[in-house]
Amino acid sequence: MPPPAAASHTASIHLLRALLREATYLPDPHARKYFTRFIVGRFKAYQPRRNATASALTEAIDRHRHRASKRHPERIIHARTPRLQRVAQKSLHYLRRANHGEIPCLLKILFFTYGRAGRRKHALIDDILRPDSVTDGGRVVSGSELCGPAPLQELYYSKMPCLKYFDAPKPASNGMQVIGISDHYSRLRAVVKSQSTRGISMHRELKGPAMKTPVHNAWMQPMPIVRARNNVRRWYAETMKRLLPPLPTEEWHHLHALAEGTDRVSIVRRRKPGTWSEQEEFDPIEHAMNVVTDGLKMDKLSRAVRPAGLWRPHNITPKFMRRLYSRVLQLCCKVEYDPERQQWVATWGQAIKTISPKIYQTASEPSLFHGVDNKGKILTAPRKPKGNPDPELQPRNDKGEYVRFPFFTEYLPEDNPLRKELEAWKKKRIAAGIIDEDGTFCGR
Incomplete structure (x- = not known):
């Protein structure tokens, strides 16, 4: 052993x-x-x-x-x-x-590959957390070398790394203050602002492009430094957790071409397992016993080893992969510098429509769809209103309330006051053309 x-x-x-x-x-x-x-x-x-x-x-x-x-x-x-x-x-x-071909599993594989989750997401986030390079007297230096300590690090007396990404607090209305992302991290600010404005997220949306925090606590005293520092740390952690970092420009264009169908989808065929060349003698009795034994085992196949063909979750085809690429593209962006606006601009992917709009044109012959609405349902005549269509012809009492005649009013003697009111009301409605002489409703 x-x-x-x-x-x-x-x-x-x-x-x-x-x-x-x-x-x-x-x-x-x-x-x-x-x-x-x-x-x-x-x-x-x-x-x-x-x-x-x-x-x-x-x-x-x-x-x-x-x-x-x-x-x-x-x-x-x-x-x-x-x-x-x-x-x-x-x-x-x-x-x-x-x-x-299980869609949730394959979609998660693509999320890990293109940095929407997993280790590559943190690697892409680390790339946009680097300060912008600026020119100082012809020498290219990083933002941290030029500006020195961050404003929040000096204000909160702390060297916490997350504080260097923010500017100094700016006063706002209703006793609030706004802490925005620093100008030295303009790529990070562009991605956070565009993602928050568009409402793009995998789970929960971003709280906002900038942090809003109260100036005073519940006792209307200045906010303690420890609590203010922890508020910034929690906001930064939540934002980094929900942030979708930008892809490299070439990779984003390649993903867009795959979703659009311009580039060819690379699908690998599974290799066939080797077969035993020696032909054994077929024994029908032994084969029947093996079938019965396998049936009595009652082993439940795992979803990972289920047979292919008719029972597989989905056939992996180029069209199927393009739909998945389109879903991934909606969660990806690229960041490019715009020289006219002199700022970084984040461009997000959009859903690629695989169905041509030409098939949705209006029919050439209107008589083909005569009698149906836009949803394909048969048009029906409007229902006749129930009861008295004209409230002015409904009898009322001295208080202005509607008077309802009992069902036995027609069987009362003709000299009965209630029967007289009913006959007068009927004549009034016949003259208005609401009912016929036999009492049936005919409408206006």
């Missing part, structure tokens, strides 16, 4: 190969490259240092700024291996479901 470490190492190798194999079947070329690097990086982070090869990739793993991709000590590797193998097995099922 092999030791547990050897068994665990073998299982990890099998999972790595299976994950890399499924990553090659993803219908997006960027997703195939991204998840291949991601899978290899995650496995190398839990590879013992003695088994690592001396390469540039190994040194890059050791220098990685994200803690999740740094190489861990051996005691942590042995302690986390069983749990991480279960996580890797779930990830393998998720990739298989995406390759089978």
Whole structure:
């Protein structure tokens, strides 16, 4: 019996190969490259240092700024291996479901690839958190070198990193003050303002392009510095959580071309498994017993191993991928500098209509759709109003209230006062043309 470490190492190798194999079947070329690097990086982070090869990739793993991709000590590797193998097995099922055409799984794969979620989103956010480069006497310097400490860092007596992205508070109405994003981070300000104005988000929308906070607390005293500092920190954290960072310009144009159908969608065909060439003798009795045994097992297939063909969630076609690219494009933007306006402008993607508007033209022959409305329903005649259409012909009492005749009024003697009122009222309505002499309603 092999030791547990050897068994665990073998299982990890099998999972790595299976994950890399499924990553090659993803219908997006960027997703195939991204998840291949991601899978290899995650496995190398839990590879013992003695088994690592001396390469540039190994040194890059050791220098990685994200803690999740740094190489861990051996005691942590042995302690986390069983749990991480279960996580890797779930990830393998998720990739298989995406390759089978399940829309939520495949859409999430595209979100990770194009930086709408996951590690790449933080990498894109770090890019727009860099200060703008300015010119000082012919020398290009960063904004932090030129302006020194941020206004909020001096005002709140703190070196908290999130305070350097904001300007000094400006007074507003109703005892409020506005803290906007600094001019040295104009790309970040352009993205936050455009996303808040358009109301674009994956879950909850941004609170606003700038932070609004009260000047005084509940006791009408100046806001304590600690509380004001924490308010800014919470607003910054919520904004960064809901922010959709811009893509590189070339990548945004490529995604737009994929959604529009200009570029070709790259779909990889799954390789066929190898078949056993030797022909075995067919035994009908053994085949029947195997069928009965498999039926008695009552094993429920996982959604990751369900058969393809008629029962697959969706066939992955170029048209199907263009619809998914269109949904991803609506959550992506690019940031370009406009020399006329002298500011950064964020351009967001829009939904691509795959159906041509020519099929919605008006019919050439109006008689084809005669008698139906715009929704295709048959037009019906308006209903006749119930009761008396003219309130002036309804009898009233001295107080101005409507008088209703009992059902037995017609059977009373003719000299009865109530019968006389009914006959007079009938003559009045017949003269007005509301009812006939036999008492049927004829309308006006």
